[in-house]
Amino acid sequence: MRNIKLVLEYEGSAFFGFQKQPDHPTVQEALEKALSQLFNHSTKITAASGRTDTGAHAEYQVVNFKTKSSIPSDKIQKALNGILPKMIAVKEAHEMPARFHARYQVKNKVYEYRIWNDAVRSPLQSAQTYHIPGPLDLKKMRQGAKVLSGRHDLRAFCSANGVPGSQKNTVRKIFRFDIKREGHLIRLIVMADGFLYHMMRNLAGTLIRLGAGRMSLKELKAVLKSRDRKQAGSMVPASGLRLVNVTYDSKRG
Numbered sequence: 001m002r003n004i005k006l007v008l009e010y011e012g013s014a015f016f017g018f019q020k021q022p023d024h025p026t027v028q029e030a031l032e033k034a035l036s037q038l039f040n041h042s043t044k045i046t047a048a049s050g051r052t053d054t055g056a057h058a059e060y061q062v063v064n065f066k067t068k069s070s071i072p073s074d075k076i077q078k079a080l081n082g083i084l085p086k087m088i089a090v091k092e093a094h095e096m097p098a099r100f101h102a103r104y105q106v107k108n109k110v111y112e113y114r115i116w117n118d119a120v121r122s123p124l125q126s127a128q129t130y131h132i133p134g135p136l137d138l139k140k141m142r143q144g145a146k147v148l149s150g151r152h153d154l155r156a157f158c159s160a161n162g163v164p165g166s167q168k169n170t171v172r173k174i175f176r177f178d179i180k181r182e183g184h185l186i187r188l189i190v191m192a193d194g195f196l197y198h199m200m201r202n203l204a205g206t207l208i209r210l211g212a213g214r215m216s217l218k219e220l221k222a223v224l225k226s227r228d229r230k231q232a233g234s235m236v237p238a239s240g241l242r243l244v245n246v247t248y249d250s251k252r253g
Contacts, residue, residue, distance in 0.1 A: 001066045003046075003100055004073060006031075007092035008061040013127045013239070014087055018052045018061065027052075027088060027185075031063070034083040036213050038076070047103040049246040050195070052111050055238040057128060057129035060091075060245045064102040108175060110191045110245040112237070113204040118184040122183075129185070130204075130240035136211035138179055138185065144210045145188075148203065154225040157203050158196035159235065170196055170227075179207075189244070198235055205234030 006106070008027070017039035019114040020032070028045055035043035071079070077093035084090070115127040116122050117136055125131075155170040176191040189203050209215045215233070223231045 001068055001098070003064055003066055003096045003098050004076065005062060005064045005092075005096045005102065006077075006090050008058060008063065009090060009091050010088040012055055012057045012087075014085075016054045017056065018048055018058075020048075022029055025135060027058075027061075030085055030088055031206045034080050035065065037083055038071075038079050039067060042238040043067060045119060047101050048104070049102050050243065052243055053198070053201070053238040053241060056089050057242040059242055061243055062102045062246050065095065070133065079178075083169055088131045102221070104170065105248050106194075107247045107249045108191055108193050109195060109243065109247075110189065111195060112190075112242050112244045113188040113200055114240040114242070115188070115197050115204075116185040117181075117185055120183070122160060125185075127208060127239060128242070130210075131237050132208060134212060138181060138186070139215065140205045140217070141211040142179050144207050145179055147217065147220055147224065149174045152252065153227055154196055154199060154224075156223050156229050156232045157199050157206065158229065159198040159202070172199070174227065190247075200231075201235045201238065201241060203233055204233075204235040204240070208236065209233035241250060 010027055012027070013023065015027050018024050018027045020028040022160060043065060046064050046066055052058055052061065069147055073093040073095050077090045080090045114126045114129040115130045121131045121134050151171065151173040153171050158170055172192050172194050174192045178189040180187045180189070188207065190200060190203065206220065210220060
């Protein structure tokens, strides 16, 4: 069996997230349908680097699957791009060692949250940003990002139904938390060793609250210390969220 790694880009507005679920269109469903058509038999994804939320986007989602087909990886890429819906594209396709696993060998991920900060909404930006018409204090938001950087218990930024089971450990390390403005577009960029359920959207909502003057840095530090989700900012819409990059531990695969 060959182990094939794919790097996907997708515009997620039409999908109920990446992971397959009954009665709703998902990226995984569309990809497995295309793979099955290409190989002329049922083909499933072995793993994905992560699950993106309903309506969220990806520039660099990684998946892997197993196949006995002898089709070269570059031909697989080209063929899939001819079958997949136009909202999904295969950016890369590589044959990997058998031990490679798109989920378990992730070293870190980069997520970005995009805010359209202007008095007037942008219809062209609405599917990929969150519109905030009022002013935001980026200096204060950057101070908040500095507070959140490093290794912390981030339970306060994890939606309640994301804590049980596999996410009982809510300690994560944020390596980088950058905030950039490009005209009316504000980009919140976070690199971390892992992301809790809805963590990025909750972090963004909290920093928006800080930048709008509805929270102080002292209160942010208290939220982080308390680990109380109710004290943090509201979760913002998935439209502004995108998975930007995934890196892997070379020693493990």
